[in-house]
Amino acid sequence: MKAIILNEFGPAQNLQLADIPTPEINDDQVLVKVNAISINPVDVKSRETQAVLTGIKERPIILGWDISGVVTESKSSQFKKGDEVFGMVNFPGHGKAYAEFVAAPAAHLALKPVNTSHDSAAAACLAALTAWQNLTEYYRLGKGQRVLIHAGSGGVGHYAVQIAKYLGAYVIATSSSANKRFVLSLGADEHIDYQAVQFEDEADDIDLVINPLSREIAERSISVVKQGGTIISIASGVDDDLKEKGGEKNVKIFRTMVKSSGKDMQQLAKLLYDGQIESHVSEVFALEDIRKAHASIESGRTVGKIVVKP
Numbered sequence: 001m002k003a004i005i006l007n008e009f010g011p012a013q014n015l016q017l018a019d020i021p022t023p024e025i026n027d028d029q030v031l032v033k034v035n036a037i038s039i040n041p042v043d044v045k046s047r048e049t050q051a052v053l054t055g056i057k058e059r060p061i062i063l064g065w066d067i068s069g070v071v072t073e074s075k076s077s078q079f080k081k082g083d084e085v086f087g088m089v090n091f092p093g094h095g096k097a098y099a100e101f102v103a104a105p106a107a108h109l110a111l112k113p114v115n116t117s118h119d120s121a122a123a124a125c126l127a128a129l130t131a132w133q134n135l136t137e138y139y140r141l142g143k144g145q146r147v148l149i150h151a152g153s154g155g156v157g158h159y160a161v162q163i164a165k166y167l168g169a170y171v172i173a174t175s176s177s178a179n180k181r182f183v184l185s186l187g188a189d190e191h192i193d194y195q196a197v198q199f200e201d202e203a204d205d206i207d208l209v210i211n212p213l214s215r216e217i218a219e220r221s222i223s224v225v226k227q228g229g230t231i232i233s234i235a236s237g238v239d240d241d242l243k244e245k246g247g248e249k250n251v252k253i254f255r256t257m258v259k260s261s262g263k264d265m266q267q268l269a270k271l272l273y274d275g276q277i278e279s280h281v282s283e284v285f286a287l288e289d290i291r292k293a294h295a296s297i298e299s300g301r302t303v304g305k306i307v308v309k310p
């Protein structure tokens with residue numbers, strides 16, 4: 001089968017198109033013929049250094065975690081041949097999604113909604129799971145609560161805005177002016193153009209901040225959070241100094257990590273089916289153009305999601 005392999009960490013040039021054997025499946029796994037893959041900033045981090053794929057000795061590495069496709073073989077009672085499935089496979093771990101076929105634990109997948117395309121389903125894996133797990137598991141966002149979502153136009157942010165609205169929260173989201181209309185179209189109650197104003201001057205009395213940006217943004221966010229509120233950082237570390245600064249206002253600050261979960265994928269499937277969330281796919285690349293896809297996600301300007309077709 002066709003796959004994109006990585007023998008050595010480094011620049012996008014190290015991603016090589018190769019013909020490799022189709023994987024075999026173990027108990028409780030299914031073989032998925034992949035129709036669409038989505039990529040995430042973590043793919044780039046995993047390409048550059050071993051830091052993300054710690055402990056994975058197997059070579060070549062096959063990057064990627066988000067897939068949507070059709071089951072062609074099953075050793076699981078959960079799915080049968082012909083089922084259309086989607087999910088984030090083996091995260092954190094070796095997902096091996098940049099390929100025509102993926103061996104996936106059934107426990108990481110859900111049935112793809114019949115009214116959702118493979119492109120939209122593949123998009124709604126790692127980024128959507130991150131939004132879902134942070135808003136419902138790491139923090140239980142309630143009706144009427146005020147949430148500030150930084151980078152509301154990005155992969156995680158655009159699902160987080162929609163899920164927070166679904167949960168009944170009051171949503172304030174940041175992006176540049178270029179993405180203002182998009183962010184408001186997702187249901188955000190207020191938009192802050194972070195390039196035109198300091199977000200601290202615009203938002204206040206916040207219960208929860210979702211921070212997919214830097215430590216500096218986390219620290220600046222303390223001033224907008226109410227006493228006893230929470231800041232979740234997903235892309236930057238939370239050190240003792242930051243915790244202490246939050247502690248002065250009784251604000252909890254912590255970092256979370258998304259994890260594969262078929263159960264959570266079922267929740268996302270329901271939201272997609274009901275139209276409560278939609279994937280915004282801004283770019284689609286052929287697998288052969290994976291280097292271009294990486295260049296695009298690396299720009300930090302992605303609107304919604306990028307999909308790759310094997």
Ligand SMILES: NC(=O)c1ccc[n+]([C@@H]2O[C@H](COP(=O)([O-])OP(=O)(O)OC[C@H]3O[C@@H](n4cnc5c(N)ncnc54)[C@H](OP(=O)(O)O)[C@@H]3O)[C@@H](O)[C@H]2O)c1
Nearest residue numbers: 041130151153154155156175176212234235256257258302
């Ligand atoms: N810990 C975890 O479990 C976890 C899970 C998922 C993602 N992450 C991490 O979270 C980060 C975000 O992921 P993602 O997929 O959402 O990234 P992404 O799709 O690449 O985000 C791009 C978006 O960020 C916006 N943006 C950039 N700088 C901004 C700023 N200063 N203020 C407001 N918006 C800004 C851009 O909007 P403009 O062009 O309008 O500026 C763009 O739309 C990545 O570092 C990723 O690795 C962590």
